[in-house]
Amino acid sequence: MENNGEAPLLTSTPGLKNAHFTGDVEDIPPIKGITDFCVQFGVESKKLWYLAGPAIFTSICQYSLGAITQTFAGHVGTLDLAAFSVENSVIAGFSLGIMVGMGSALETLCGQAFGAGQVDMLGTYMQRSWIILFVTALIMLPLYLFATPLLLLIGQKESISYAAGKMALWMIPQLFAYAFNYPIAKFLQAQSKIMVMSYIAAVALVFHTLFSWLFMLKLEWGLWGGALVLNFSWWFMVVAQMIYILSGTCGRAWSGFSWAAFTNLWEFVKLSFASAIMLCTNIVGWAIMVAIGFNAAVSVRVSNELGAAHPRTAKFSVVVVVISAFFVGVLLAILLVIFRHQYPAIFADSLEVQQAVYTLTPLLAACLIINNIQPALSGVAIGAGWQAVIAYIxxxxxxxxxxxxxxxxxxGANFGVMGIWIGMLTGTVVQTLILFWICYRTNWDKEASMAEDRIRQWAGQPEEVVDQPKIY
Known part of the structure; x- marks a missing residue:
């Protein structure tokens, strides 16, 4: 029987039972003993990596777009490297945090609706998110238009501020690409349609590398060439993903543009704003692409399972993702320490810059471990719909x-950059411990019941008022 490209509600994939929907027809039984734990850990790990693997690959490709441009900028000149680094980390980085955060509201709504079988609502949710993020991009536009005076205000050097300000003006199209890309990504992730995102991101990365080298180094266009290619790469991904959606491959999840997208906008804004605060305040974590993959995967697992009224499975997904994220973070930290003498030269020709990176390597290794676990726990919060509570934390x-x-x-203590980094890392550690405590104390049966109420609310059906998570 044909399904017109739509993810089946209950299907079997070899070696991965029902991975396209909620994972199981019924909730997992209570775990008794180490043997039960190991068996269920293996089952849940397959489901997690089915989502996390392509999500990690996609995140690496998308992050590498800016990283490759920055690498080429480092070979153009020291000022070019500094200008792009400032624009990419301060201006675009802040915008990215806001856009990803605002878009993450869609993970809760789409994931839980898909888990409950309310597939028809996904397209409407995505369109609401487009509207909100487009308006958000307009609000953030002055950040790009007045980047130079803002950078001067916070104490950046004059030469770097003017160069970064010019780069920010060139990168305005990227801002609006963010506004459309992230709702599309959450829409597809909720349905486990993640391989197409990986393919598109891979194609974008290959051509981005080729044309960045051509325009920035071979033709000597410098930062202007880098900005041109980077904007095109982001819009290529947006257009390619939209072509995939409009071709009918998402079945009932996309039934066309609808005026319903303009309803319930204020409630959507409130959830989106809470999401934005929750994520952009820990932007360091989003620089670690493996953690982003875990974040996306566990948010889908938890939201799908809560939407399907499987509280024990949702809870066990949390256990599996935390253990997996920890061991992956340790592995990456070990690799970083092993190659600490080699990797700084990839990013800059300056020996001074290389030495600074080398000095910070031990601290970066610690960051890799903590910042793999924290985004994974944030993904749990997104999947459960706790954005507002986590935002305050x-x-x-x-x-x-x-x-x-x-x-x-x-x-104050004259530790310089290392001192600033230690302080921010300590804040992340405290944040991670609090998230651990919340996950441990949460009543997951109540969360499944609240997910059902949330689905009714957004589908326009009468229901009880949805409160913040009950923590016991």
Whole structure:
């Protein structure tokens, strides 16, 4: 029987039972003993990596677009490297955090709706997110238009501020690509349609590398050539994914453009804003692409299972992703330490820059471990719909604790960059411990019931008021 490209509600994939929907027809039984744990760990790991593998690959490809441009900029000149680094990390990095955060509201709604079989609502949710993120991009436009005075205001060197400000003007098209790309990504992820995203990202990366070399180095267009190629690469991914969706491959999840997207916008904005605060306050974690893969995968697993009323499976998904993220983080940290003498030369010709990176390697290794676990736990929060509660925690840990500590160590104690980094990392550690505690104390049966209420609410059906998560 044909399904017009739509992910089947209950299907079997060799070696991965029902991976396209909620994972199991019924919730997993209570785990008794180490043998039961190991068996269920293997089963859940297959489902997690089925989602995380392509998500990690896609994230690496997308992150590499900017990283490759930055690498070529380092071979153009020191000022070019500094200008692009500042624009990419401060201007585009902040915008990316906001857009990813605003778009993550879609993970909760689409994931839980798909888990409950309410596939028809996914397209409407994505269109609402487009509207909100497009308006958000317009609001953030002055950040690009007035990047130079803003950078000067925060104490950046004049030469770097002017060069980065010019680069920011060239990168405005990327801002609006973010606004459309991330809702599309969450829409596809909720349905486990992640391989197509990987293919598109891989194609974009190959051509991006080729044309960046051609325009930036061979033709000597410098940063202007890099900006041109980077904008094109991001819009290529948006257009290619939209062609895939419009071709009918998503079945009932996409039934065309609808005026219903303009309803319930304020409620959607509130959830999106909470999501944005939750994610952009820990932007360091999003620089670690493996962690982004875990974040996306576990948010889909938890939202699908809660939507399908499988609280034990959702809870066990949390256990599996934390253990997996920890061991992957340790492996990456070990590799970083082993190659600490080699990798700095990839990013810059300057020996001074290379030495600075080498000095920070031990701290970076610790960051890799912590910042693999924290985004995974944030993915749990997204899947369960806890964005508002976690947003307050993130603000407290990052802005009230982490940044002041970093400034005190960096400037008060004269530890410089390392002191700032230690403070921010300490804030992330505190944040991670709190997320651990919340996951441990959560009543997952109540979360499944709240997911059912949330699905009714967004489908326009009468239901009880959806509260914040009950933590016991």
């Amino acid at each position: 993130n603000i407290a840990c990052y802005y009230i604790f982490g940044i002041p500590l970093g400034l005190a160590l960096g400037f």
